Amino acid sequence: MVSGMAADRPIKIAPSILSADFARLGEEVRAIDEAGCDYVHIDVMDGHFVPNITIGPGVVKALRPHSAKTFDTHLMVAPVDPFIAAFADAGSDIITVHAEAGPHLDRTLQLIRGLGKRAGVSLNPGTPVDAVAWVLDKIDLILVMSVNPGFGGQSFIESTPEKIRRLKSLVGDRDIEIEVDGGIEPGTARQVVEAGATVLVAGTSVFKSKTRPEYGAAMAALRGL
Numbered sequence: 001m002v003s004g005m006a007a008d009r010p011i012k013i014a015p016s017i018l019s020a021d022f023a024r025l026g027e028e029v030r031a032i033d034e035a036g037c038d039y040v041h042i043d044v045m046d047g048h049f050v051p052n053i054t055i056g057p058g059v060v061k062a063l064r065p066h067s068a069k070t071f072d073t074h075l076m077v078a079p080v081d082p083f084i085a086a087f088a089d090a091g092s093d094i095i096t097v098h099a100e101a102g103p104h105l106d107r108t109l110q111l112i113r114g115l116g117k118r119a120g121v122s123l124n125p126g127t128p129v130d131a132v133a134w135v136l137d138k139i140d141l142i143l144v145m146s147v148n149p150g151f152g153g154q155s156f157i158e159s160t161p162e163k164i165r166r167l168k169s170l171v172g173d174r175d176i177e178i179e180v181d182g183g184i185e186p187g188t189a190r191q192v193v194e195a196g197a198t199v200l201v202a203g204t205s206v207f208k209s210k211t212r213p214e215y216g217a218a219m220a221a222l223r224g225l
Contacts, residue, residue: 001084004161011193011197011198011199011200011223011224012039012198012199012200013037013039013199013200013202013206013223014037014038014040014041014072014179014199014202015032015034015037015040015041015201015202015203015206015207015215016041016042016043016152016181016201016202016203017029017032017040017042017063017203018040018041018043018054018152018203018208019152019204019206019208020032020155020203021210023208025059025063026062026063027066028137028207028212029063029067030066030067031212031215032067032206032215032219033066033067033068035086035215035216035219036216037069037169037219038069038070039070039071039072039094039113039199040063040067040069040070040071040072040125041059041072041074041181041201042055042063042071042072042073042074042092043074044056044073044074044075044076044077045076045077045149045150046077046078048059049076049077049078049098049100050076050149051100051151052150056086057083057086057089057090059103060090060091060092061090061114063089063091065193066089068167068190070093070094070118070143071091071093072093072094072096072098072179072199072201073087073092073094073095073096074122074181075095075096075097075101075122076098076101076122076149076150077097078100078160079101079102080097080098080101080102080108081102081104081108081111084108084111084112084115085111085115086196088116088117093117093118093216094118094119094120094141095117095119096119096121096122096141096143097119097120097122098121098122098123098124098149099123099124099127099131099132099203100124100127100131100165105121105131105132105135106134109135110138111138113138118140118141119139119140119141120140120141120142120143120179121139121140121141121142121143122142122144122145122149122181123144123145124148124149125145125146125147125148125157129167129170131169132167136170136176139175140175140176140177141176141178141179141195141199142167142171142177142178142179143179143180143201144160144167144178144179144180144192144197145182145183146180146181146182146183146184146188146192147158147181147183148184148216149159149181150203152203153203153204154182154183155183156182156183156184157182157183158187160180160188160189160191160193160195162190162194162196164178164180164192164195164196167196168195168196177199178196178197178199179197179199179201180196180197180199180201181201182201184200184201184222185202185204185205186205186221186222186224189202189224190224193224196205198210202218202219202222205221205222206219
């Protein structure tokens with residue numbers, strides 16, 4: 001059972017609306033809000049950095065009135081800097097960019113924070129944790145991809161917990177959240193929380209029932225309640 005705590009932080013659940021019913025997206029966001037989510041995870045894919053296309057800032061803006069919860073916007077976009085202001089204006093609270101998406105990560109993080117948003121960096125499975133070593137002073141969240149980004153419903157990469165442990169050691173006592181995305185269900189949730197994760201992104205495991213009353217139960221299972 002997941003302890004509910006990692007590094008003295010309560011575990012946060014961030015359902016990924018990539019797995020929601022896109023025809024009823026506002027209703028789906030309200031449903032996960034009412035069911036007790038901590039963050040609303042918004043996967044933005046450009047068909048270039050990753051092999052899929054999802055949503056843009058206009059959709060984020062349209063969803064913003066449906067929940068006061070933190071909008072956790074994950075930009076799988078390259079180049080990313082030209083789009084950051086638009087997603088900030090649309091209502092994103094956390095803007096996460098990929099360490100692999102551009103040559104000037106420090107500058108990108110300064111841009112995000114300069115717009116008054118929390119800054120996140122995502123690491124693909126093949127990217128070492130050292131990629132963030134020299135920008136830790138500008139990061140609020142690090143997102144560890146436990147699948148290769150681009151599609152929902154993939155299997156969890158088994159080396160992820162060890163990567164999280166190394167990242168936790170690198171972060172030390174800094175106030176940085178460690179988020180994990182990909183193949184998260186109760187069993188893998190336990191593994192990553194024990195390794196040091198504090199935020200769990202879950203798409204399929206929350207939305208698979210397609211019955212909104214069960215969303216809360218799915219999130220509780222991830223927390224180990």
